[in-house]
Amino acid sequence: MSHHHHDEPHGHHLHGSELADAQTIRAQALEAVLIDKGIMTSTEVDNYIETWNERIGPLEGAKVVARAWADADFRARLADDATNAVGEVGVNPGRLEHLEVVMNEPGVHNVVCCSLCSCYPWTLLGLPPGWYKSPEYRSRIVREPRAVLAEMGLDVEDRTTIKVWDSSSEVRYLVIPERPAGTDDLSEDELVDLVTRDSMIGVARITPPGQS
Amino acid sequence: MSAPSPNTATGSRASGGIEGTDPTDVEGAGAPPRANGELVFTESWQPRVFATTMRLQEQGLLDWETFRQGLIGQIATHETELARPDDYDYWGCWLRALEDLLTGTAIVAPSELDLSAEAIAARPPDH
Numbered sequence: 001m002s003h004h005h006h007d008e009p010h011g012h013h014l015h016g017s018e019l020a021d022a023q024t025i026r027a028q029a030l031e032a033v034l035i036d037k038g039i040m041t042s043t044e045v046d047n048y049i050e051t052w053n054e055r056i057g058p059l060e061g062a063k064v065v066a067r068a069w070a071d072a073d074f075r076a077r078l079a080d081d082a083t084n085a086v087g088e089v090g091v092n093p094g095r096l097e098h099l100e101v102v103m104n105e106p107g108v109h110n111v112v113c114c115s116l117c118s119c120y121p122w123t124l125l126g127l128p129p130g131w132y133k134s135p136e137y138r139s140r141i142v143r144e145p146r147a148v149l150a151e152m153g154l155d156v157e158d159r160t161t162i163k164v165w166d167s168s169s170e171v172r173y174l175v176i177p178e179r180p181a182g183t184d185d186l187s188e189d190e191l192v193d194l195v196t197r198d199s200m201i202g203v204a205r206i207t208p209p210g211q212s
Numbered sequence: 213m214s215a216p217s218p219n220t221a222t223g224s225r226a227s228g229g230i231e232g233t234d235p236t237d238v239e240g241a242g243a244p245p246r247a248n249g250e251l252v253f254t255e256s257w258q259p260r261v262f263a264t265t266m267r268l269q270e271q272g273l274l275d276w277e278t279f280r281q282g283l284i285g286q287i288a289t290h291e292t293e294l295a296r297p298d299d300y301d302y303w304g305c306w307l308r309a310l311e312d313l314l315t316g317t318a319i320v321a322p323s324e325l326d327l328s329a330e331a332i333a334a335r336p337p338d339h
Contacts, residue, residue, distance in 0.1 A: 027257035027307055029329035031264055033320050036328075040267045048263035 050129065061124035061174055062195035063089040068101070069179040070188045079103065082174070091124060099124075102165055103176045104202070109156050111149065111202030112165045112173045113141045119167035121174050125197055132201065142166065152203050175200050180208035258303040265310055273319055274310075282309040 034040050067089050068075040077085040082099040099121060102110035114120065115138050131137050141148045145162045149155070156162055165173040177199040183191060186209070198204035253259045268274035286305035294300060314320040 023304055023307060024255065024257045025329050025332050026311070026325070027261050028332050029325050030307075030311060030314070030320070031260060032328045032332065033324050034264065034268075037320075039271070039273065039319070040264065044267055045260055045263045048266060049259045 046129075058125050058195070058197035058200065059192070060091050061121070061197070061200045062192045064091065064101075064124065064174065065176055065195045065200060066188045066191035068103075068176050069183075069191055075103075075176075078176070086124070098171045099174060100165075100171055101174045101176050102163065102202075104178045106178075107159065108161050108163065109149075109202065110163045110165060110173075110175045111141060111145055112167060112175060113138055114167040115139065115142055116166075116168070119172060121167075121172035124174055125200055129197070149203060154204055175202040177202075177206050180206045182208050182210075253303070255303070258306075261303065261307050261310060265306070268314075273317075274313060279309060279313055282313055285309070286312075 035042060064086050068078055074085065074088060078101050082101045086099065104110055120132065142164050145164050146156055167173055180194065194206050194209060196204060196206065199206045265274065269276050283306060286309045290301065290305050311325065315322050
């Protein structure tokens with residue numbers, strides 16, 4: 001394992017760019033000073049970004065999931081070579097490094113983490129949520145996934161196997177959640193609307209339509 | 213998708229007291245890069261600086277029009293210095309405009325920013 005991990009989404013990071021590093025430091029310095037002065041909190045910034053993320057990031061991943069549900073051939077191509085297959089729904093694969101999809105099915109639940117830092121398929125899901133980057137999630141989801149998922153509101157039956165996928169700068173994972181019951185009549189666009197960010201990380205199920 | 217407006221997450225527009233200060237309204241020289249109508253970020257610090265700016269505006273610590281004029285000035289300077297169009301760095305301009313406004317209004321001292329940056333640069337890489 002190389003030691004290129006750092007607390008950045010790697011997908012579009014300007015590796016080796018001193019400009020980008022200097023800007024990152026200046027931006028972090030500004031935020032730290034404003035927090036020290038009590039002008040704002042890190043959580044307020046997180047909340048603002050999350051609101052934007054709901055509009056920016058997860059939509060790309062949701063399009064991949066909805067197509068995988070609606071089109072068995074696409075699902076097969078996705079399993080075979082996700083990095084290229086996502087281009088079929090308009091996601092630019094050039095901004096991803098190697099992408100793998102992991103499919104939930106009866107008896108198997110997948111969940112993604114990055115135990116070393118915060119690697120994340122952010123061209124598909126937006127910026128990672130704060131908890132994804134927390135030391136607690138990163139360490140505990142590997143050791144005791146069932147307990148952590150339960151704490152996050154997702155009870156996984158004992159007979160279901162939980163697979164934890166540890167991201168790296170080389171490989172990013174996207175969970176394809178199970179298609180909820182009662183959605184046979186929905187169009188692909190309508191399916192997109194059901195897919196949540198957390199379901200694609202593997203820490204939530206998708207709520208069937210009409211049960212929100 | 214019924215996405216909430218950014219204002220619903222961080223307090224009502226009324227708390228900022230200024231109509232039309234959402235950057236989604238910004239057009240022309242100061243407008244952020246977009247794809248399909250969405251703001252485009254390429255580095256993780258960019259949305260944080262963006263969100264910070266919005267928070268300061270809501271709290272009345274940042275006058276949006278003053279900020280926008282500063283941003284337009286930064287972009288104009290930046291564009292004359294560009295070697296290649298691909299080097300265009302919108303959020304770098306945004307960051308400089310925000311730094312200038314905060315130091316110019318004495319909300320933050322330049323020395324505070326420098327000290328903070330030194331401390332961050334000295335952190336171990338996997339912090």
